[in-house]
Amino acid sequence: MMKKPTTLQDIADYCNLSKGMVGKVIRNPEQCKASARTRQLVAEAVQKLDYRPNFAAKALTTRRTYCVGILFPAVNSFYYELGIKLDVALARHGYTSLFAYWDVSRNPLQAYQEVFERIRLRNVDAVVTCQHEPFLIGKGIPVIIYGNEYQDVDCVFPNKKDFGVRAVQYLVKKGHRDIGCSGHFPDIRYQAIREEMKRQDLEINEEWFIGGSSYSHGGYEAMQRILSCRHRPTAMIMHSDHMASGALLAAHEHGCRVPDDISILSYDNLNESQYTIPPLTTFDQDFPQGAELIAQVLLNRMDNPESPFRKYSFKMPLIERLSVKDLTS
Amino acid sequence: MMKKPTTLQDIADYCNLSKGMVGKVIRNPEQCKASARTRQLVAEAVQKLDYRPNFAAKALTTRRTYCVGILFPAVNSFYYELGIKLDVALARHGYTSLFAYWDVSRNPLQAYQEVFERIRLRNVDAVVTCQHEPFLIGKGIPVIIYGNEYQDVDCVFPNKKDFGVRAVQYLVKKGHRDIGCSGHFPDIRYQAIREEMKRQDLEINEEWFIGGSSYSHGGYEAMQRILSCRHRPTAMIMHSDHMASGALLAAHEHGCRVPDDISILSYDNLNESQYTIPPLTTFDQDFPQGAELIAQVLLNRMDNPESPFRKYSFKMPLIERLSVKDLTS
DNA sequence: TTGACAAATGACACCGGTGTCATTATAATA
């Protein structure tokens, strides 16, 4: 059934032109040194015969697939949301996303590498991922890292130091002096928060700095630890919205109210964070902007394969909702 | 820099064989009527020269890209989670996913069609999506719909009637007789719930059946309506976990406690639903299973392009958490 | 040793584009 798709040759026959000529006209109708009549003719034929170029053939000659591999761990909606935004941004620039999420339940590193190899086989023009590993480099394929800062690759990341500083300043402005923090340590945010706290002359209680998983259950466990302290902080800075949602649940189970008994300030601004109880006050990763930045870096890398690696950081706007209490009023 | 990738010809030169021969050996080392020595030789060369086949070239001749388009609306983590699971399932069968999420904020239908055309240009072998539209058919490309039932395409969907029946039965078992429901009507679930309620001799209060958006804000608004009723139901069946999370927030804002003042039974079992307050009692869509089913349908369709359309439905296990109160105890 | 037959390999056209260079048509100039 499925009739054979129209090719350049079909158009050429229809127009009494050569295949090559038709190709040129279709690729660049503007300045392709073809007569107006020819352009018109080809345009009609394209319409009439429903011509659509064969991507495989094009990729074969141009050595460009216009596909970008998107590699993230299959852990939670953070990476899902990011991936979607990335897809949208890349689509705007003519790229299609090849997604590949790796399973983290058993040997994540190996799963990551397998996924990378799988995508590499598809001859993608570049890869966007979030975690730098040795197997990524030297494979002749541009890599862009989102979310973290490294030396030997292009990267795009939120300014974590700025986050740390502003998070503390915001809490202080709201009258908080007993501040804790939880995330996956070591981390720039962790450092920045401590430094800013010192600068603000706040006492640092080591009990309130809890390292662990950056997923929901990590936040859940961290909050349990906090709630078991004889002296509790008035505010916690969580390194992700998922952690915050876990913390929220732990607090709720202990009859501890947020933000009345303890405030939570977070990081990400996921879609769902406007529907937590209470809705989260959080720094917005602004995925659309980050995604667009990645697209820019990508295009730049394609055009200048030998240019030095670039780093882009962006500041996160604070979204004030209801999880932080104003102690001064 | 980036050295030219190894081709079949390179292997052939290295082994003193012809390109065609090498191709055959690589494609099918087992029964390719090549001498053991040749196979050995080629295998070594592949290793040594790090040969990886060129997908574009292969696609050009075989007319198979082994790519599947995944088309979903960019609305919330429901489709993100589903997409990821789909990718994992398809990858197991050698397919790579081309994701394309369409923007629903302005003219969703047009955005949907654009995204479809964009993916179609990539010569995908098939498309998986969730919403049937006329522009999908007759384009010579297999389409599989997830989540809803249609006649003229392959589809895979949870058994919504079964959900409706069991949801009511479960609530009745827990002592609930005043039951409402909210979702995007009309819907099989809506029908099934009403019928089962009649069968159970429950009174149907039209005020408690609220149609609207199936996203979070839809649930939020529905719950606001419910809370404004002079006589409230003891339990609401929400058509999605996102709706449920919106409903949870609305209830919280009104000082109405879940499940003590009102129970919520839901549909999806998203990752995040174990961290809502309270964690949701919900029917599990079991994405991994659904995704695997889709992969099966897809493979079947590829092998038998002319076979009649298939429908697969599956039952959803109930995940009991804390959002439904047992009134009998 | 020759012939017959199967096993192993090679030659080559093709898939649908791209890009270079040669060729032809058209217009401008001498």
Next chain:
DNA sequence: TATTATAATGACACCGGTGTCATTTGTCAA
């Protein structure tokens, strides 16, 4: 009108595989 510059178009090899068919090599029986 012949000459030349320039605008349009055509011819063709190539990208890296696949698949068909022809050819060579090896094995064994006559």
